[in-house]
Amino acid sequence: MRILRFAQDDSNVLRTLGAVGPLIALLATCVFFATRSDRFLTGDNLSIVLQQVMVVGVIAIGQTLIILTAGVDLSCGTVMALGAIVMTKLAAELGVSVPLAIAAGIGVTTLFGFLNGLLVTRINLPPFIVTLGTLNIAFAITQLYSNAQTVTDLPEAMNALGGTFRVGGTSVVHGVVVMLVLYALAAFVLRETASGRHVYAVGNNPEAARLTGIATPRVILAVYALAGVLYGIAALLSVARTGVGDPNAGQTENLDAITAVVLGGTSLFGGRGTVLGSLVGALIVGVFRNGLTLMGVSSVYQILVTGILVILAVATDQLSRRGAR
Amino acid sequence: MTAPVRVGLSCVALALCAASLEAQQPIIGLITKTETNPFFVKMKEGAQNAAAANGLKLITGAGKNDGDNAGQVTALENMIAAGAKVVMITVNDSKAIVPAIRKARAKGVVVIALDSPTDPVDAADALYATDNYRAGTLIGQYARAALGGRGPKIVTLDLLPGHPVGAQRHNGFLKGFGLAAPEKANNTLGKPPEVVCMADSYGDQTKGQTGMETCLQKNPDINVVYTINEPTAAGAYKALKAAGKEKGVVLVSVDGGCQGIRDVASGAIAATAQQYPVKMAELGVAAGAAFIKTGRKPAGYTDTGVALIAGQPMAGVESKDVATGMQSCFGRK
Numbered sequence: 001m002r003i004l005r006f007a008q009d010d011s012n013v014l015r016t017l018g019a020v021g022p023l024i025a026l027l028a029t030c031v032f033f034a035t036r037s038d039r040f041l042t043g044d045n046l047s048i049v050l051q052q053v054m055v056v057g058v059i060a061i062g063q064t065l066i067i068l069t070a071g072v073d074l075s076c077g078t079v080m081a082l083g084a085i086v087m088t089k090l091a092a093e094l095g096v097s098v099p100l101a102i103a104a105g106i107g108v109t110t111l112f113g114f115l116n117g118l119l120v121t122r123i124n125l126p127p128f129i130v131t132l133g134t135l136n137i138a139f140a141i142t143q144l145y146s147n148a149q150t151v152t153d154l155p156e157a158m159n160a161l162g163g164t165f166r167v168g169g170t171s172v173v174h175g176v177v178v179m180l181v182l183y184a185l186a187a188f189v190l191r192e193t194a195s196g197r198h199v200y201a202v203g204n205n206p207e208a209a210r211l212t213g214i215a216t217p218r219v220i221l222a223v224y225a226l227a228g229v230l231y232g233i234a235a236l237l238s239v240a241r242t243g244v245g246d247p248n249a250g251q252t253e254n255l256d257a258i259t260a261v262v263l264g265g266t267s268l269f270g271g272r273g274t275v276l277g278s279l280v281g282a283l284i285v286g287v288f289r290n291g292l293t294l295m296g297v298s299s300v301y302q303i304l305v306t307g308i309l310v311i312l313a314v315a316t317d318q319l320s321r322r323g324a325r
Numbered sequence: 326m327t328a329p330v331r332v333g334l335s336c337v338a339l340a341l342c343a344a345s346l347e348a349q350q351p352i353i354g355l356i357t358k359t360e361t362n363p364f365f366v367k368m369k370e371g372a373q374n375a376a377a378a379n380g381l382k383l384i385t386g387a388g389k390n391d392g393d394n395a396g397q398v399t400a401l402e403n404m405i406a407a408g409a410k411v412v413m414i415t416v417n418d419s420k421a422i423v424p425a426i427r428k429a430r431a432k433g434v435v436v437i438a439l440d441s442p443t444d445p446v447d448a449a450d451a452l453y454a455t456d457n458y459r460a461g462t463l464i465g466q467y468a469r470a471a472l473g474g475r476g477p478k479i480v481t482l483d484l485l486p487g488h489p490v491g492a493q494r495h496n497g498f499l500k501g502f503g504l505a506a507p508e509k510a511n512n513t514l515g516k517p518p519e520v521v522c523m524a525d526s527y528g529d530q531t532k533g534q535t536g537m538e539t540c541l542q543k544n545p546d547i548n549v550v551y552t553i554n555e556p557t558a559a560g561a562y563k564a565l566k567a568a569g570k571e572k573g574v575v576l577v578s579v580d581g582g583c584q585g586i587r588d589v590a591s592g593a594i595a596a597t598a599q600q601y602p603v604k605m606a607e608l609g610v611a612a613g614a615a616f617i618k619t620g621r622k623p624a625g626y627t628d629t630g631v632a633l634i635a636g637q638p639m640a641g642v643e644s645k646d647v648a649t650g651m652q653s654c655f656g657r658k
Binding site for chain 2: 037039044045048051052055147148149150152238241242243244246248249251252289290293294296298299300303
């Protein structure tokens with residue numbers, strides 16, 4: 001089946017474009033800004049872009065897994081915010097030890113992922129509606145639990161991932177390394193392991209996957225739960241980045257994570273795409289935002305360009321599908 | 326991971342031949358709560374003019390929506406990367422932004438808060454803002470005078486729970502009205518018995534209307550309405566009119582937007598306390614320019630002023646007329 005799929009790939013120019021298009025876009029963006037500002041291509045500035053995409057980047061890994069199964073998760077950012085409030089409140093206000101507080105935060109986000117997965121697989125509800133519901137539930141719990149107040153004065157250890165180390169003359173945030181390692185792991189699992197191939201198979205054609213003996217519901221459930229774990233890690237990164245537990249965090253990430261995945265060339269219809277593409281997608285947005293500010297141009301244009309690129313990406317995917325049939 | 330690495334290398338290669346097109350004017354940044362609110366559009370305009378007059382280049386950024394702290398942190402980092410020596414900011418979350426501001430100041434960047442204070446206030450170098458307690462006091466005094474001898478039945482349509490600006494305006498209003506009121510530094514909303522109904526409007530017209538409708542259900546004989554801002558007042562007026570109660574009610578507000586002043590002219594709003602976003606921006610830019618030139622950092626709180634704009638002047642309460650209010654309003658004239 002794998003060989004067959006690749007044979008199709010090669011026969012289809014648009015599909016190839018779908019795969020390398022995002023990279024070309026990122027490259028072109030870099031070239032553009034490099035010629036516009038001499039501050040863009042400094043180690044420090046590129047490091048800043050990476051630290052600015054690390055939260056949405058990690059969320060986007062979970063989102064990619066879900067979208068590969070032809071699902072979607074609208075609740076990702078809000079669930080992350082809940083995780084962040086749980087871990088900061090436990091550690092800063094209730095005196096729970098930092099590792100335990102972090103584990104509890106990740107536990108809560110995992111629980112939410114698991115809940116999404118259960119509703120999707122056991123009751124067969126559409127992921128869009130399920131996660132629209134859990135988005136609101138997670139938001140309300142976050143506001144109620146935090147009393148709509150930002151949690152401050154966190155123990156030092158909680159911000160450890162926000163600290164930096166030096167590579168050459170550039171300081172790099174620890175959290176960025178966490179993000180890159182997670183991407184490498186996810187890419188390896190998806191490409192090289194049976195479980196990874198099952199995710200693609202389920203998204204491509206759930207019926208065919210079931211007939212070849214793949215436990216489709218179990219794969220989907222595992223994907224949602226794993227996404228929950230990743231949201232928890234993103235929560236920790238977000239806490240480390242801002243130094244506070246912010247009950248209003250995550251609301252832009254809900255859709256930004258989906259944007260990154262789509263810009264990275266992963267198909268919203270499932271079964272096609274790469275997790276590294278999502279990193280490229282997140283970077284495109286981050287580079288635009290950063291570069292425009294360096295040029296002194298309002299960052300609203302970044303939102304405009306992102307919108308256009310999303311439609312281009314989806315259109316390329318859709319046209320390539322039509323071509324394949 | 327090879328993809329981003331490859332891109333990074335190509336970027337570096339290109340940098341070597343990329344010519345710098347950047348002008349060497351000193352840079353000053355302005356981060357607003359959102360891009361679209363007329364108050365901040367006017368502030369940006371003022372900052373742009375002041376920056377040009379001082380030979381500075383202004384770069385701007387904003388949160389994506391009201392309350393978006395992460396977006397403001399990102400904008401702040403990018404401005405420092407762009408080489409800004411001074412950043413002015415209207416904070417979305419008074420506490421959550423503080424660690425990012427500390428980091429910026431540790432790098433030698435001067436951070437000036439405009440319009441809203443950080444918590445703690447001294448997290449930023451300086452604050453240029455309306456005295457919101459005084460704004461509340463002015464409209465409280467006016468409402469008391471306008472009500473005449475009637476016993477007050479007050480509705481307050483407030484901002485949102487826990488917000489210092491909302492608390493200061495609300496408590497200032499009570500104080501001006503001559504009721505028991507918490508002091509300026511207190512962020513809990515005072516609730517003397519004369520206040521018969523309170524609702525959170527989030528500064529939003531629709532929510533203001535909903536809140537007023539609910540309060541009218543609870544107490545049909547309301548005669549004073551305090552609102553956190555003019556969109557909320559517009560919503561409240563709509564609800565009052567639908568209930569046929571707009572005549573006997575004194576409706577007061579804060580802001581001084583052009584639409585709000587028009588509502589004062591038409592009599593929908595009795596009086597509003599006008600604040601001055603352009604002045605905040607001008608003072609901020611001037612302080613920034615002084616720092617860039619002389620190295621002297623701005624400090625402390627500067628009141629950017631507030632004036633009562635009323636349709637009908639009341640004896641014993643100093644106010645300005647609608648024409649004066651229109652001259653310095655923000656939004657579409």
